Amino acid sequence: MPELDLVATVTLHRLAGTKKALEACRLVEKLYLAGTRTVVWIADPGRAGMFDAYLWTFAQPSFVPHALWNGQGACDDPVVVATGVLGSTNGASALVIVDRLADPSQAAPFAEIHDFVAQGPEDEGKKESWEQAGFTVQERGAGG
Numbered sequence: 001m002p003e004l005d006l007v008a009t010v011t012l013h014r015l016a017g018t019k020k021a022l023e024a025c026r027l028v029e030k031l032y033l034a035g036t037r038t039v040v041w042i043a044d045p046g047r048a049g050m051f052d053a054y055l056w057t058f059a060q061p062s063f064v065p066h067a068l069w070n071g072q073g074a075c076d077d078p079v080v081v082a083t084g085v086l087g088s089t090n091g092a093s094a095l096v097i098v099d100r101l102a103d104p105s106q107a108a109p110f111a112e113i114h115d116f117v118a119q120g121p122e123d124e125g126k127k128e129s130w131e132q133a134g135f136t137v138q139e140r141g142a143g144g
Contacts, residue, residue, distance in 0.1 A: 009136045010104075010113045012127060018118045021051060024098050025058040027114055032064045032079055036112070037092040040081045043099040045070070048083035051098065055081070100126070104133035 015023060024040065031038045040055075042048040052068045067077040071085025080090045086106045095110040100122065107113050113135070117123045130137050 008108070008111055008113050009138055010107070010115055010130045012130075012137060012139045013114060013116045014139060014141050015116060015118045018120050020098055020116045020118055021054055022058060023116060024051070024096055025055050025062075025064075028055065028066075028079055028096055029059070029062055029064050031094050031096070036094045037090055038079045038094040038096060039086070039090070039092040039110070040066075040079065040096045040098060041086050041101070042081065042083055045083045047099075048081050052081045055079075104130050104135065107135075 066079035094112040097115040
């Protein structure tokens, strides 16, 4: 695979356990409050639907306007939970990845990329995958 000329840095958020949803919701809320248009990518439509519902209720005073998007039609919400197709239908500059991308180069159009690394075999080698795809990687602990 040819090396891409990428500007984005991938921030890996290392989690102490295996639960990603709460940390992802907190990050999405932080991005929304900063005025950053965001796409949250989840591979499985059922899990994307659960995350969609959780994003409405994860914290009592929180309000993160968002929509679930399956790759069809336009969506202009400031936060889009995308399933199946990865795209920036809402003009997003940030990408929050809840599931592993089969091809990390799909994230290239986004200026800001966040990925979660939980304690489990499904997340092993994520840093290396991003680096092999040509991205610069920085790491943060949970909540960072």
